[in-house]
Amino acid sequence: MALLVIVGFSATLTNVDKNGPTFSPYDEWVYYDYITKVPTEGFVRQGETIGEAGLEAMACNGDTFGPRGEPCTGPTGTYDTPSVYPQQGLTTADLYTPAYFAPTWAVAKVIQFVTGVSLLTAARAVGSLWLVAGLIMLYLLCREFKLSKRLTLGLGLGVIGLVSTHYAFSYISTDAPSLVAGATVAFLGARFVKSGRFGGWLVAASVIGTLLKVTNIFAVGLVVIMLVIYAIVRRRAPVNDSIPRSRTMIKWALIAAVSSAVAQGIWLLIRRATRVGDGPDQGLSGNVTPHGLAANVFVFFFPRDGISGVSPIPTLLTAPFIVLVMVGIFGWFISTRGWTLNRAWAIATAVAFTVFAPLLALSMQVVLGTGAPVSPRYGQPLAPMSVVAVGMLVRNNLSEWLILAYGAGLSVLALFCQIG
Numbered sequence: 001m002a003l004l005v006i007v008g009f010s011a012t013l014t015n016v017d018k019n020g021p022t023f024s025p026y027d028e029w030v031y032y033d034y035i036t037k038v039p040t041e042g043f044v045r046q047g048e049t050i051g052e053a054g055l056e057a058m059a060c061n062g063d064t065f066g067p068r069g070e071p072c073t074g075p076t077g078t079y080d081t082p083s084v085y086p087q088q089g090l091t092t093a094d095l096y097t098p099a100y101f102a103p104t105w106a107v108a109k110v111i112q113f114v115t116g117v118s119l120l121t122a123a124r125a126v127g128s129l130w131l132v133a134g135l136i137m138l139y140l141l142c143r144e145f146k147l148s149k150r151l152t153l154g155l156g157l158g159v160i161g162l163v164s165t166h167y168a169f170s171y172i173s174t175d176a177p178s179l180v181a182g183a184t185v186a187f188l189g190a191r192f193v194k195s196g197r198f199g200g201w202l203v204a205a206s207v208i209g210t211l212l213k214v215t216n217i218f219a220v221g222l223v224v225i226m227l228v229i230y231a232i233v234r235r236r237a238p239v240n241d242s243i244p245r246s247r248t249m250i251k252w253a254l255i256a257a258v259s260s261a262v263a264q265g266i267w268l269l270i271r272r273a274t275r276v277g278d279g280p281d282q283g284l285s286g287n288v289t290p291h292g293l294a295a296n297v298f299v300f301f302f303p304r305d306g307i308s309g310v311s312p313i314p315t316l317l318t319a320p321f322i323v324l325v326m327v328g329i330f331g332w333f334i335s336t337r338g339w340t341l342n343r344a345w346a347i348a349t350a351v352a353f354t355v356f357a358p359l360l361a362l363s364m365q366v367v368l369g370t371g372a373p374v375s376p377r378y379g380q381p382l383a384p385m386s387v388v389a390v391g392m393l394v395r396n397n398l399s400e401w402l403i404l405a406y407g408a409g410l411s412v413l414a415l416f417c418q419i420g
Helices: 002-019 028-041 052-060 101-115 119-144 149-160 163-169 178-195 199-212 214-233 246-274 290-301 312-335 341-368 376-393 397-416
Strands: none
Touching (some): 002 119, 002 397, 028 052, 028 101, 028 119, 101 119, 119 149, 119 163, 119 178, 149 397, 163 312, 163 376, 178 199, 178 214, 199 214, 199 246, 214 246, 214 376, 290 312, 290 341, 290 376, 312 341, 312 376, 312 397, 341 376
């Protein structure tokens, strides 16, 4: 675990230093604006314009597409025409609670005070802490499934080296909490189903994870499906003092699911009550079609959308990891025999990766009234169980050493190469 933490921490901070002031193409501009407003507003409102700090940063440093908006006149210039900026200068971060942004701002201010770096750099550096927390919980989750330390290390190093990890943790990104949220919910689900304890902790983690980012509810959904399947399997099984009864599993599964949904519902009510205008026109149009739903079945198997700013070499080198994930998920589903706990996990993982994206597309059609693309990064809360799925198929020492070597190579790539 210690090596994973050291490598993850070092890789993230190294990439933060390499990134420069240019924004990530994944909405970092509006996330930075959110962080600058935490001490004065608490959270951003729907229809709110980007603040002057964000406008200056976009005008002078820009994102993947270059500087945009008003001419850059430096830190002392005036930036007061939001309408000429992307998205009409309106925030799109109002969908998010302050659960991620507030602690990120607080820790960033400490880093800024100690090091003297800019708020943007300090907030990005906080991503290293989110990654370390996620790696620790991922390690504990893998050990819960009795994966060897060598295999767990190799898989963890592989995660560190992914392009998706680079963008989630070395920039300001709401994807940063997804690894720790997904791994924690899965870990507590595994402990609960074996012992009957930790039900309350499972509910708490589910609610907090959902408030950090709504798509983290996918991890909750995976665990809920596992609990329901295993409860059905064990409904006629003899009583075991350590394994909870079927009705107990169903009860806690429902509590976790309903509590998470209610928490997000309350936030949406707050968002509606505090809105100051309409959100920006993001060019979404059209309706969900059967073909579109079918295309979404495999979208969560690909960690990140393709963008022009990524070097083709890291993309090619990390492609085998995607293959490992696909083989792991479907292989675990097909190879597991009997109606055991592992079978319940395998089914739940396969269902989550193939069904949740189409369901999200349908949900956005209902809520937004129009079709919207489902990004592969929305599936990041499911990533911990994809790692477990790969590990559950490994049967010999040679495979473990090969995965360790591959993971070590990817982590070295993350440490010493410019990814984005």
